[in-house]
Amino acid sequence: MVTAMRTMKEKTRRDLTLTVLFVIFVAILLQVANVKFDSYQKQVLSLMAIYGIMAVSLNLVNGITGVFSLGHAGFILLGAYTSALLTIPPEQKAMIFIIEPAHPFIANLHTDFFTATIVAGGISALGAFIIGFPVLRLSGDYLAIASLGFSEVLRILALNLQSITNGSLGLKGIPNHTNIWWSWGWLLVTVLFIVSLVKSSYGRALLAIRENPIAAEAMGINVFKHTLLSFVISAFFAGVSGSLYAHWLTTIDPRITTFGPVLTYYVLIMVVLGGLGSVSGSIIGAILFAFLMEWLRMFEQPFTLFGRQYPAIQGMRMLVLSVLFVVTMIVWKRGLFGRAEITWDGIRKLMKKFRRSGSR
Amino acid sequence: MxxxxxxxxxxxxxxxxxxxxxxxxxxxxxxxxxxxxxxxxxxxxxxxxxxxxxxxxxxxxxxxxxxxxxxxxxxxxxxxxxxxxxxxxxxxxxxxxxxxxxxxxxxxxxxxxxxxxxxxxxxxxxxxxxxxxIDPLQGTALAEFAANTLKARKVTIFVDIEQDYSVGLTNYFIERFEGKYKGNVQKVQYKSGDQEFSAQISQAIAFGSDVIMFTGYYNEIALAAQQARSMGYKGYFIAGDGADAPELIKIGGKAVEGLYFTTHYVPEAAKxxxxxxxxxxxxxxxxxxxxxxxxxxxxxxxxxxxxxxxxxxxxxxxxxxxxxxxxxxxxxxxxxxxDENGNAIKPVVIVQVKNGKFTYVTSIEPAQLK
Known part of the structure; x- marks a missing residue:
């Protein structure tokens, strides 16, 4: 028993070292990318991490707690607007609020990017609390409808509160703060936080709720409290991703194509593609999504086939992408990773397998 | 291989x-x-x-x-x-x-x-x-046209609050028109994709509007114009360049007959x-x-x-x-x-729907709008 505990401890220590080494390795890769890549590639690289944060945070609610939320775009919007209003310099605000002057309180707000991002997360979390508190008391799929409605309400509010959000004209001139370090740094924070949450007693309770809420309740888990907790944490990181997104894009507006349900569906695609319930899957899903969207542009260039010139077909990219996704979901029915995570144990086993088949 | x-x-x-x-x-x-x-x-x-x-x-x-x-x-x-x-x-x-x-x-x-x-x-x-x-020029041109050519005194504007273009254009129209006839403009709102406009139209009729202006896009313009005519509205319709699409006539049919709109270009204006x-x-x-x-x-x-x-x-x-x-x-x-801000200074073209076709009416030079 004692030896078993010791090996467990050793294993955890080994895994921790490996994880730290891995993070350093990724950081070195990013530094190389930062120097070698052109700004277009860096832009896509940042977007990957932003999508990663969105996916990991949605996965906490939809995959790990097993409560279906469709309101992610709303929390992203809340975070984006909050942080944008905090970082746009007052002179710039005076310039862009051309229909109605900005509310005096809004007009003079100004903080640095980091504070703005934290506040954005906080406001999104508050929003999640306000909507989650009444709705999560109900059982069933009410949250899906209520959160979808909530995110639309936020979008309509952003359209109408002319003196706060500049209405449909949107905000522009948001400082371009988001770079590789901010986005990947925040992704690291998100992953660390959510993984340690899942490994804690709270996380075990969340998994129990996903498997069977009634049984979990019978075991003494306060289902309401725990689902609300996961919902609020998820919204916090959605807000953070919104802030990064706004400072990446430098202009936001409450249009349906910018912060509408489509954005939620994109994030949902990333999560389901990677495997609902898997944090590593969500990250891979997000990276793949951002990468493929840009990489597949080559299908929209003119091409020659068997010596004949063909004109470019616009929209081809989305066709290829959809087919890829359909095939993926047919081959891996639960997404690329299912509920499994990439762990050091798993990698070791895989390497052993390779070695064995290699020596044969 | x-x-x-x-x-x-x-x-x-x-x-x-x-x-x-x-x-x-x-x-x-x-x-x-x-x-x-x-x-x-x-x-x-x-x-x-x-x-x-x-x-x-x-x-x-x-x-x-x-x-x-x-x-x-x-x-x-x-x-x-x-x-x-x-x-x-x-x-x-x-x-x-x-x-x-x-x-x-x-x-x-x-x-x-x-x-x-x-x-x-x-x-x-x-x-x-x-x-x-840019929209300020277009809004000003519409206001001048409504006030001088159509002799409008009461205007109701249909604003598509989802479109920045519509909100902006409305604003610049009002700025110019209110400068001439204060308090004679009323705004009513809708959203892209709306199908039913009877509430807004009753408001427009109750206001005694002689001109209804649409600042959104052709789809809603066509539907609203149809409903306004069937509710007994007799005045003019005017619109911005969002109306400039053949679909306006396809959807609107007889109702958009006589509608004026401002736009950038019309083939008939080619001189x-x-x-x-x-x-x-x-x-x-x-x-x-x-x-x-x-x-x-x-x-x-x-x-x-x-x-x-x-x-x-x-x-x-x-x-x-x-x-x-x-x-x-x-x-x-x-x-x-x-100009020094990168905006094009060029004439605004006014077009009217006549016999189911876009017909060139006039061009307003930017110098006339100072």
Whole structure:
């Protein structure tokens, strides 16, 4: 028993070292990318991490707690607007609020990017609390409808509160703060936080709720409290991703194509593609999504086939992408990773397998 | 294996070694792809007519924005960084142009927006210009037209609060009109995609409006006009360039008969030889009359080539300086002068729907609106 505990401890220590080494390795890769890549590639690289944060945070609610939320775009919007209003310099605000002057309180707000991002997360979390508190008391799929409605309400509010959000004209001139370090740094924070949450007693309770809420309740888990907790944490990181997104894009507006349900569906695609319930899957899903969207542009260039010139077909990219996704979901029915995570144990086993088949 | 290799190589995209690359950033798929397609047709025709500049071949590199902001930013970055274009034509929608504008500004590559009329697009930007007039000019022209020609005294404006374009245009109209007749304008709101307008129409009738102005897009305009006529409204309809689409008549039918709207271009207004030739060659190539987007796309391409020629250089910064100093450039949509903010100063065209056709009424010169 004692030896078993010791090996467990050793294993955890080994895994921790490996994880730290891995993070350093990724950081070195990013530094190389930062120097070698052109700004277009860096832009896509940042977007990957932003999508990663969105996916990991949605996965906490939809995959790990097993409560279906469709309101992610709303929390992203809340975070984006909050942080944008905090970082746009007052002179710039005076310039862009051309229909109605900005509310005096809004007009003079100004903080640095980091504070703005934290506040954005906080406001999104508050929003999640306000909507989650009444709705999560109900059982069933009410949250899906209520959160979808909530995110639309936020979008309509952003359209109408002319003196706060500049209405449909949107905000522009948001400082371009988001770079590789901010986005990947925040992704690291998100992953660390959510993984340690899942490994804690709270996380075990969340998994129990996903498997069977009634049984979990019978075991003494306060289902309401725990689902609300996961919902609020998820919204916090959605807000953070919104802030990064706004400072990446430098202009936001409450249009349906910018912060509408489509954005939620994109994030949902990333999560389901990677495997609902898997944090590593969500990250891979997000990276793949951002990468493929840009990489597949080559299908929209003119091409020659068997010596004949063909004109470019616009929209081809989305066709290829959809087919890829359909095939993926047919081959891996639960997404690329299912509920499994990439762990050091798993990698070791895989390497052993390779070695064995290699020596044969 | 060999067979696969052969198969693979035939797939390899033919890379054209271009001398002068111009990026074209357009919504070729998604919500507003129809506008993107028209613009593309105009640009293609322009390239056919003028395929070289400074003795070198011009190659167009298209990038689709899927009518979305994120995509617009990425596509723009791809054009400037990967394709290394010397200038970019696009986008159509103001909100997408704004997302691209930040990148144009960072990379110091000139961007010429086609029909983005929101004043914020070029505001504070050194590398962003456009070939269309801006909403303040259009709103002022509409106000002058309503007050002087239609003798309007009571106006109800239908505002599509989802569209920045509509909110802006409404605002500039009111600014000018209220300056003449204070308190005689009423705003009613709707949202893109609405089908039912009877509440707003009753408000308009109760207000005693002699003019109803629509600042949104053709779809809602057609529906609202129909409902207004069936509810007994007898006055005029006026609208902005959002009405400029054949679908307006297809959906609106008899109800939109007599509607006036402001726009950038109409084939019937072609007076110069250049403009007439454009209409002819467009008809020959595509079998239809050019729409407003096609003419502006054509002008954007020609303006950039003109600027390259004047700059005598492929350097984007020099080209940008040349674009910014464009004076009285003869486009097919009228004389274009780019002001110090990058906005085009050009005439506003007024068109009326007559016998199910768009008919040219008059042009208002910017000097008349001072």
């Amino acid at each position: 060999k067979r696969y290799m052969v198969f693979f190589f035939t797939f390899v995209v033919a890379i054209v070694f271009a001398d002068i690359k111009i990026g074209v950033l357009l919504p070729l798929t998604g919500g507003i792809s129809a506008f993107g397609e028209w613009t593309k047709k105009g640009i293609e025709l322009a390239r056919e007519q003028r395929p070289t500049v400074l003795g070198e071949k011009v190659v167009l590199v298209y990038a689709d924005t899927r009518s979305e902001k994120t995509e617009a930013a990425n596509a723009m970055a791809r054009l400037t960084d990967k394709e290394k274009v010397v200038a970019v034509i696009g986008e159509i929608a103001s909100s997408n142009s704004m997302a691209a504008a930040e990148i144009a500004e960072n990379r110091k590559v000139p961007q010429v927006a086609v029909t983005s009329t929101n004043p914020l697009v070029t505001q504070g930007k050194k590398f962003v210009s456009r070939v269309c007039f 110069t030889k250049k403009a007439k030739d454009f209409v002819e060659s467009f008809k020959k190539k595509y079998g239809t009359l050019p729409a407003m987007n096609a003419a502006l796309g054509y002008d954007a391409y020609m303006l950039i080539l003109d600027a390259i020629e004047r700059a005598k250089s492929k350097d984007p910064v020099k080209i940008n300086n040349a674009i910014r100093s464009t004076k009285n450039f003869e486009g097919v949509s009228g004389l274009i002068t780019i």
